[in-house]
Amino acid sequence: MNSPTDDRQRVTEADVLRALRGVKDPDLHRDLVSLNFIDNLKIDGSVVSFDINLTTPACPVKEKLRDEARRAVMALAGVSEVHINMKAEVRQHAGLDKSALASVRNIVAVGSGKGGVGKSTVATNLAVGLARTGARVGLLDADIYGPSIPIMLGVHEQAELRDNRIIPVEKYGVRFVSMGLFVPSEKPLIWRGPMAHKALSQCLFQVDWGELDYLIVDLPPGTGDVHLTLVQSVPVTGGVIVSTPQDVGWKISMKTLRMFQQTNVAILGIIENMSYHICSHCGAREDIFGSGGAAKASEELGIPFLGEIPIDIGIRIRADEGTPIIIADPDSPSAKAYQQILGNLAAQISIQNYQRPPLHIEEVPA
């Protein structure tokens, strides 16, 4: 019944793992096996199945890795079928486990040099986009000088308080809190430093965020109390700078960048917003705010360039209507730009967590 060739053709776990060692994660520069990404390896005759456990559901090279892994295993003798289950587990940034936000795996701060560059729109679309990949996402609108995110998400209700805890509003798969929701919308938010500090601390620590893979914090433009409170209170995985292409905008963005650097917050990357305009009638491209400023700066500074987003009247219309463009018009050039950017951002977060050793204080005898 069993021909003599059957034994030679039986594939083993060792064979499969050896084949998978040829597949490298392009961001972490190591193979899937030494990264411990391979799980649940089962061999049933000539059918091989396993899980690939990535570090983010938003991994931009997810499909490529799966295809490469499948090809590598199919090439083995004795394999007729390969079933791959893609999973993701977002790694927690070091230090958060010991903080008051232990259920949050990553805190990402979104900053800008000046106001009006579209930082809040970018933060909102990134948050919603990440949530759509399956990640658990929180969004904290800490822009006390212009808390616009409630409008962009179409959230009008005040935050709910239960047992002295703030319950985030869930919209488009994102758990959302705005510092602006504590004040009726027509009233101005005029807060001195200590009030801003207290309000941010409450919005960080008194909120029932639950388990989150990413907490995106939309900072006020420039630098100030809110930034300082954030970096002093919690370990931040990294900061993102949003800028327009103009050089002038860039010089101001440098201050925010330096602030992150001085407080040892990793720079996850630069996003160039309002990068160019595409005429809705003839499709001509016009670089209204100049061109290439952010890409140039990122090269000069050695900081990842996450991508550029065009000026699109649809973004503004949708924001006013309360639907982020990444949901409202997923095939638009802007939505596609956001998709790419959030994949790059998720990859940078994974790289940060992989590379950065945890900082802690060891108690030793005198």
Next chain:
Amino acid sequence: MTIPSDHNIATPVSIKKRGDAALEIAWGDGHVSTYPARYLRQHCPCASCIDEWTGEKRLSPDAVPVDLKMLSAELVGQYALQFTWSDGHGTGIYSFQTLRKLCPCDQCQRASMTEALDAPA
């Protein structure tokens, strides 16, 4: 070996609190700094120990008790340390950049003196 420049924060590889007597930091470039508790307290950078505007010391070094103990050491974000001391003080936030400049070893003290002498008048 130069003191790291302004935006190249000295990043610790390990931080050890030696009982209540000293703090030891091993830096990314291989240097190791050991700070006796009293020395650290004497160099507290908080606004009551140093004049915010002129940088002049308001804390007299001799006023710090000889048997001063470091009761606790905590991380502030990822860029600084904060201590509580046996004399009741505890408001100083020491960034890693500041700590690196404060390294009391001969090599670093010589380097910082040379820097001060070379600085334009």
